[in-house]
Amino acid sequence: MAMRKVAVVGAGMTKFMRRAQETGRELAFQASRMALDSCEMTLDDIDAVALGTAPDAFDGLHMKGEYLSDGAGAWHKPYMRCYVGGGTGVFAAIQGWYHVASGLFDTCLVVCEEKMSSCQPHPQGAFITIFDHTTERALKPNLVWIFALEMNRYMTVHGIEKKDIARVAVKNKRNALDHPCAQLAADITVEDVLNSEVLAWPVQRLDISPTSDGAVAIVMAAEHVAKRITDKPAWVRGVGWSLDTAYWTSRDLYYPKYVEYAARMAYDMAGITEPRKEIHVVEPYDPFDYKELHHLEGLLLADKGDAARLTAEGVTARDGNMPVCPSGGMLGVGNPIAAAGLMKVSEIFWQLRGEAGKRQVPGQPQTGLAQSWGDLMQVGCVVILGV
Template identity: 80%
Template sequence: MAKVAVVGAGMTRFVRRAQETGRELAWQAARMALDSAGLTLKDVDAVVIGSAPDAFDGVHMKGEYLSDGSGAWHKPCIRCFVGGATGVFAPIQGWYHIASGQFDTVLVVCEEKMSSTYPHPQGAFITIFDHTTERALGPNLLWIFALEMNRYMTVHGITKEEIALVAVKNKKNALDHPCSQLQEEVTVEDVLNSELLAWPVNRLDVSPASDGAAAVVMCAEHVAKRVSERPVWVEGVGWHLDTAYWTNRDLYYPRYVEYAARMAYEMAGIREPRKEIHIVEPYDPFDYKELHHLEGLLLCKRGEAARLTADGVTQRDGDLPVCPSGGLLGVGNPIAAAGLMKVCELFWQLRGEAGKRQVPGTPRRGLAQAWGDLMQVGTVIILGV
């Protein structure tokens, strides 16, 4: 397989409602990624677009809708959608476009505009529930998160206070991100005292709804060495799907994340992930999910992620920095763009360009992970320099 590098990254600010259309946001991020790589659209052989439910925008075939802003016209183009896991799956697709030898340079663009949906983007999620056996019960998206969080807490005896520390950390990290939607530090008490939505989920346990876009440029080795002084290499990729009968699966542990991670670790030749991964950007739409995913990624034992957080290990200057970007909880959660934002963060971190967010100690390898569909898809990418 051909070696593949990331050579450019770009993103828009994440905001609750953007004046720009999805196409304009996609264009902004795509152009920034190309500019940062010193390339133009003429250098791009193929385009990968990632965007989550069409229902957010009320536009059928959103890949086509976003295609001009993504630089896809007159080129081979594919749009992928695996729910929340899309933002890490899109660069995986970029990787195999190039690793196959078919293309040399691929532009990967992820966009989400959740603000278009009324009265609230959560309404767009109703159709994920089975139309015959579940929807008649009047479910909403918070149910499955709340059911999973409760199961996770109960199995391991973890408290809401311990979980709230994740929201506190990520929202604080996001203060240093120039694109961050949230600009306010919070305390554990703030999280616990915020409005109870669906026990055990309070308002500040959840990431905000957002608009935004992110993009990366990926190249084959011979191009990367020509155009970039500091290419960031794709060392491993993994993805995995578990049963969509989500009530037939024990929600306390994300097996699909573990299997995706094992695939990526094997490709990267990683035997001891806890020692060999220097930065982690796990998917954190809810605070407990960061803990849940750290365990699935085999970066700690099951039930131990809360203690790592309490001990400060996952702080930006800790032994295992987790979500130094500020994550979805802080920077914002425009679904597909949020996942790719994590890949952008690794790119900047590994090149030492993350500014105030820079993880100390010259990190050489980072992992980004996302999760989606009906809670059963895991996607993992490992980048290194």
């Protein structure tokens, strides 16, 4: 394939908050402006804008992409919104990548925003529409059902206990103590997780990420431009995405095959044959603690059913052999859906450039991976960056 090399050259984000005073477009502006400032670029230098944001019902704005366009810097520019549910944040970076890799644009500003606090009485009111309106919603489900059902299947097939999974929440919330944008950073114990309110067993309060407001932006550039902008471009080495069937009750929920397909696509593109050796830092999607484990297995970074052991042995700690969610993840930093996915890409960008501050993983990582997951728990999106 005759694709151009593309790099991430700048990143910016707002705090992740339970409720922000800023409107959605103001949040988008703050993150976008920060991303441009970080690489000393102006809006004039941007050829196109890629926007990612989750369902309109959260912000309470129909055609949210159009609403956000000026805050995302898209005035009089080619502009496109993408949406694959929770997978949107990483997919937006893939969208930015192919805008530039194709040769159509030399630079692309990628922006993700979410303002879930607008949604009353609770964003669950919008989330429940992921269930089939005729054959499932009649049973009055809530969103947590679907995760609880998947988590139970995963635990039972592999014989994993809740305490093995709770370690992920403990690790990520602690990692988030070092993130200046974190909403739910905390020093908690496995017992705290196990004693927290049961929402839908096996899902308890501290297994779950919060609803959040926030925005993240990155700047992507073609090789000849990237080299003028920075001496430390983070090259996009591989991208991949894949969707499974929407008939979720027909899938075997214990293993995210679609994440594996997305990962294989990205590894092939990057020429990575031994991901466990070649990926130095990972930001898998962690809206629930078990999802980090589930995704590490789908990404082929752990054997099926073995990710909990890696966590228990400290392999996935920030100073472990394979640091996982050094940012604090969505469990610790927060989960403004699309923005949370793009936060993971920007964390890899900062980690590879040695700019992650207190969150910096040791050993000068050369290659990192960000992954997101969503729609009806059916989409996997992967981006691999390298320096």
